[in-house]
Structures are given as C-alpha cells and as structure tokens.
Amino acid sequence: MSDTLLRQWTMLRHIPRHPRKITVSALHERLREQGYPTTERTIQRDLQELSGQLFGLAVDDRSRPHGWYWDRDAAQFDIPGMEPQTALAFKLAEHFAGPLMAPATLQALSPYFRRAENVLADTSGPVRAWPDKVQAITRGQALIPPTVDPEVFEAVYDALFNDRQFQAPYHRRHDGAVKDYVVNPLGVVFRDGVVYLVCTLYDYAAVLQLALHRPEGFDLGRYVDDGGLNFKLSDTPLALELLLAAETAFHLRETPLSHDQVMEDSADGRVRLTATVADTAQVRWWLLGLGDQVEVLSPPFLRQTIAATLRRAADRYD
Template identity: 35%
Template structure:
C-alpha cells in the first residue's frame, strides 16, 4: 500500500468523535511517533482532502484548527462490521442499557447503530434479534439517578491518567454542597448507582461517592496518591460496598427449601460454598460470606424458604427484623380498617 494511503489511515484513526477534538499540532506529534514527519500545513491539506469523503468536522475558531468526527458518524470504517461482531454488540446494548448512565451510552450509540444496520441487511433473520431479547434486573425497577455527563467524563479521564479531580458534591448528610479534592481509585457500577471509590483531601478513609450527587467537576494536573496495595476487587470482596457490620467474614449455615433455593447450587454464595444433606424437599448449605446489609436484606426476603442455622446472633437479629415488620403491618391493617 502506498505510504500516503497508510498515512491517511493512521491519521483517521487518531481523530476522536465530537465533542472531543484533536488539533493539527497534536496530530503532528502523534504522526511523528508513527514515522510520519509532516508540517502543520501538510496535515491541514490532508484533512481537507479526507473531509470530502469522511464525516470530519473542523473548529476553525481554534488555533491551530481542531478536528473531530461527526457525533453520529459510523462506528468503524475498516474492517467492516461482520455478523458475529454485530450480534455481540447488540447483546452488549441489551445488557448495558439498564445499568449504564445515559451519557456513557451516548458514546456507544454509533457502534450500536452500525450493529443494528448490519443485522438488518439482506432480510437477515438476525435483524429481528432486538425484538427478542430483554434484560431484567433483579429487585425493584427504580429509576436510575441522573449522572452529570461532564462529571462522568472528568472522572473517567482522571482514572485513566491517574490524576486528581475536584468535585462540587453534596453527600446525603451534608447540609450544603462542598467543593472537594478527590483522589480517584476506581468506578463501581452497582445498579442503579455509579460510585467513585477514592479518598478526599483532609478526610480519613476510602470513600464511596455516588456520582449523581456531584454537580460539577474539574480535572487537576496533580497525580493521585493511591496506596500501592489497593486492589478494587479486594475492596469489593471485603464487603465494603455492602455496608459491613463486621470486619471479619462469617460462616453462614442454611437449610433451604429445594424448590425455591436450588439456584444457589448454580450461583454459589462463596468460593468455599458446600451443599450437603440433600433431599427432594431441602438441602443444607455452608458458605463464608461478609455480614453486610445486603445479606440481611436477602435473609429477610427469603425467610419463608430457608432456616438460618448459624451464626446464632444473625438468626436473632433477623427474627427481630421480621417480628418488627409483622407488628408494623398488623398496625397498618388495623389503621386501614
């Protein structure tokens, strides 16, 4: 392939989708890393030629000029999206739509649109796939809090570049919003919320910041102070996201109704889960888990289908919750007449 054609392809891959842009001077730097040494004027001429055939936009008010793809441009040019890749993208769209913030999905819409167009060609039966797939999250179908798009983009950039960021944030317990400096460690998508995990300057401990509570943000040109031993998976497995009641794991012992709880054999509660004393009616289960609020909610919700054999203190606390709930519903029934 002629060197000019290779240069064109390389340049096209370096241009982001609007609203992000790249200047001709930045393109010159990036092209030089790929072995192409060009003047700004040469790059400008190349881009003008390419814009006649590709959906490129230029901001002429910037100096040097800033280029981008049209926001609705096709997701890819080379190679063309094939059927297996299109089907995979369509599956991803069905799964991600209920859990990702709308602003994050907007960046993927051109990819999803190209996948749907590919599946719909030549009366392909795969084109009917979107009509036949749905993703339902467990639990209440609550409306997801809206995340400020600029905040999400600032935080993702901060995480990628290991930089600090500044947020205008209002925690549930704060009377007014505060401007805080954050050292971001990672993002956790826990439907329906998105949490930034990190530390706040001047405050102790690792925090979980719900992104929908941040109204504005700014990227700072200062490196994140992150502990070398911090691991996001270990943080999650510690039970930190589940409001732990104890810092050490517990040994859970359950006797479960087979008809309603057999799914635990397919989706174990822990790596060391064991099932024994199986009959047609019931089975027993032991698992090492974190004592979290989520666990207690689950035990209360499944109380009619299992016996909590151990630990004893957790059985007593679960019974208190159930008794208080029963008394409240009785009172409501009397009040309702």
C-alpha cells in the same frame, strides 16, 4: 494494488479524529518507518486531494505547522466492510457496556456504533433482530435508577480515567447537608442502575476518605468482593449455617453464596447450607427477603437478630 494506493491508505490510518491532529512532517516520518519513501510535498498533495466531503478530512490552518484530522462525525471506513455479526457485537457493547466506558472511549467508538447501526439496518434475518431478543435485569425488585447529570458523569470519569482529583459539592444522605469535598476517585461500580464512586476524601488514606493519591495496594475488585459496596458491618466474615426450603436451595446450587459453599439434604426435607460470606447489611436483607424459606442456625447472634426482626414485623400485622 498500486504502491500509491497502499501509501495513501496507510497515511489515512495514521490521521487521528478531532480534536487530535497530526502534522505533515509527522505523517512523513510514520510512512518512512513503514517502508513508504515519499516527500512531504507529495503527502501534502495527497491530503488536499483526499480532503472534502468524500473522506471528511480537515486541516487546522490556524496552527503552525498545520494539523490534519478526521472530522468528529466522519464516517468510519472499513476494508473489508463491517460484517453483520461484527455490527451486532458493537450494538450490544454500546447498549450493555456503554455505561462502563469513559466518555473519551465512547467518543472514540461512536463512529463504529453509527456504522454498526447502519449495517444492521441494511441487514435482514436473525442478526438484525437479536438486540430486541436479549435484556439484562436484576434479580431483586426493579427500581428506576436515578438520573445522573451528564456533566457530572463526564467530570468524574475524566478524573478517574486520568488519575486526577476533583472538587464537587455533595448532598449528604444522613443529614441532608450539601458540602464541598475534594475527591480522589479510585473506581466506579454499577449496581442495579446506580453508579457508585469508590474514593477517598480530603487528606486521609482510608477508602471513602481523602488521599492525594491512590492508596498503595488498593484493589477495586477485592474491595467489591469483600463487601465494600454491600454496607459492610465488620471485617470478620460470617460462617453461615442455614436450613433452606428445597426450591430455594435449588437456586443456590446454581448460583452459590461463596466458593466454600456446602449443601446436604436434611431429614425434614430441607437442605442444610454452610458458606463463608462477608458480614454486610446486604446479607441480612437477603435473609429477611427469603421469609419462611430459610432458617438461620448460625452464627447465633445473627439467628437472634433475624428472629427479633421477624417478630417485630409480625407484631405490626397483628
């Protein structure tokens, strides 16, 4: 491979995709740093020869100095070409992880996604069919997720990505009122198709109230693990003690409630389970959903709460 071809290929790799751009002088400096001595005149000539329909290069001649860029929809060139297994990885990432990515990241990856689509379309065999053979579902009752306005989604992600505040009207659930809030986004959590924005409001440092900057020491992962998205009822964990039907206990052996979960067989054929969990409304809903498959032994107040709820439910059917 000639030095000219290597230099041109290196140059093309340094040209950004629209809306970003790079000047000839900046390209000259990049090439010099990588051991390709040349002149700006030579680079300008190379760019003119390589631009057009073949590569999708373009120049913003309205600026001084001119800026070169790849067209937003230019095809992704890969040497060596994208393998089917790599294309499959991009396809799955777009489908399952796409909602987790910031719009700017999705835009940067869109040429790879389109290339992956074309590679799989030209591929025969099991790799091409794999995306149709895998799905991700929730264990609970399937619900149709709400539709999020793309402009709202992009604005929230942009603010979160760049650590900026934003102002927006919010439809409050408890009283139906619409109120303007200044929001300091801390993170987003996806749960069963619903996107939750973890934030502060106004000039308060507490999470879900306003602060002008990220509160010191805030950890989104810890916030979720501690039950922040499960309608937390208190800061004191629950020391659960349950008696479970054998079939339900089998499921919890595979997917434990907590890291300190302990299970042992009981004399009546059920399984005794102890575990420390966050005190949340979600735990109560889960226990009620198990119906006669579970008996809450401890803590006593939770046993009484569950029993009273089940009695009221039974009374409605009498």
